[in-house]
Amino acid sequence: MGALVALVGAALILVWVLRGADSVPGEAAAPPTSPAAATGSPSPGADSTSTDAAQDPSATAKGATPGGAEATAEPPPSAPVQTSGISLQIPDIALDADLHAEGLRDGRINPPAGTVMWYTGHGRVAPGEIGTAVIAGHVTAGGQPDRFADLREVEIGDVVELTDADGSSHSYRVVRAEVVDKDDLTTDGWVWGENTSVERLAIVTCDDAFGFRGDGHRVANFVVIADRV
Numbered sequence: 001m002g003a004l005v006a007l008v009g010a011a012l013i014l015v016w017v018l019r020g021a022d023s024v025p026g027e028a029a030a031p032p033t034s035p036a037a038a039t040g041s042p043s044p045g046a047d048s049t050s051t052d053a054a055q056d057p058s059a060t061a062k063g064a065t066p067g068g069a070e071a072t073a074e075p076p077p078s079a080p081v082q083t084s085g086i087s088l089q090i091p092d093i094a095l096d097a098d099l100h101a102e103g104l105r106d107g108r109i110n111p112p113a114g115t116v117m118w119y120t121g122h123g124r125v126a127p128g129e130i131g132t133a134v135i136a137g138h139v140t141a142g143g144q145p146d147r148f149a150d151l152r153e154v155e156i157g158d159v160v161e162l163t164d165a166d167g168s169s170h171s172y173r174v175v176r177a178e179v180v181d182k183d184d185l186t187t188d189g190w191v192w193g194e195n196t197s198v199e200r201l202a203i204v205t206c207d208d209a210f211g212f213r214g215d216g217h218r219v220a221n222f223v224v225i226a227d228r229v
Contacts, residue, residue: 082100083098083099083100084098084099084100084101084118084126084165085164085165086098086099086118086126086127086128086162086163086164086165087099087162087163088116088127088135088160088161088162088201088203089160089161089162089163090151090154090158090159090160090161091158091159091161092153092154092155092158092159093150093151093153093154094150095147095148095150095151097115097116097137097147098115098116099116099117099118099127099135100115100116100117100118101117101118101120101126102117102118102119102120103119103120103121104121109136111136111137111138113138113141113142113146114141114146114147115137115147116135116136116137116147116148117135117136117137118133118134118135118136119134119135119136122192127162127201128162128164128170128199129199130195130196130197130198130199131195131196131198131199131200132190132191132192132193132195132200132201132202133200133201133202134191134202134204135201135202135203135204136203136204136205137151137203137205138205139151139205139206148203148205151203151205151222151224152205152207152222154174154177154224155174155177156174156175156176156177157173157174158173158174158177159171159172159173159174160172160173160174160201160203160224160226162201170199170228171228171229172199172201172226172227172228172229173226173227173229174224174225174226175225175226175227176190176223176224176225177222177223177224177225178222178223179207179209179210179220179221179222179223180220180221180222180223181210181219181220181221182219182220182221185204185221185223188223190202190223190225191204191223191225198227198228199227199228200225200226200227200228201224201225201226201227202223202224202225203223203224203225203226204221204222204223204224205221205222206218206220206221206222207220207221207222208220209222
């Protein structure tokens with residue numbers, strides 16, 4: 001469900017594993033100064049619910065697949081997760097999802113099916129904080145639509161909301177929504193670059209635009225960037 005993203009010139013590698021018969025997040029790469037995140041999925045004909053991974057610059061030292069290498073894994077089955085008390089809403093696609101914090105799972109970013117996570121590694125922040133929060137979810141899992149099945153419909157100007165545990169809401173405006181080749185995503189400053197001035201959400205999943213690799217995984221990712229209003 002995704003593509004791997006390697007951090008060029010870095011010793012760490014961030015890995016997302018979001019893939020599926022028609023999954024979402026997969027691999028993504030980060031710029032030399034930040035992790036990578038991208039997504040891809042196996043072709044509709046593939047009999048798999050796993051997702052590709054994005055690589056985090058911090059994974060290599062831990063034995064994760066080095067940047068540029070491909071890795072796949074079955075997405076964990078749907079299971080209870082400890083939510084962070086923060087939820088994500090995108091009204092234009094009727095999305096309302098609880099978020100949970102998670103790092104690498106077996107060297108990859110791979111949230112359980114039916115869940116949406118925010119990544120805790122490589123200097124990424126929690127949603128709602130100054131900096132860039134990387135949020136990942138699947139497009140499909142087990143051959144069925146998953147939480148980010150309609151993310152591709154999001155457009156520039158759309159509103160994204162975050163709701164805190166106390167019920168307070170924060171609004172973001174989409175400033176970028178586009179298909180990104182996994183290799184380009186590896187050096188995408190919007191996702192992995194240093195950000196010390198703006199509350200930003202980088203929402204990543206996989207996309208069919210550039211077709212599929214030989215192993216059946218999608219080549220491209222769909223990236224939504226939303227900044228606090």
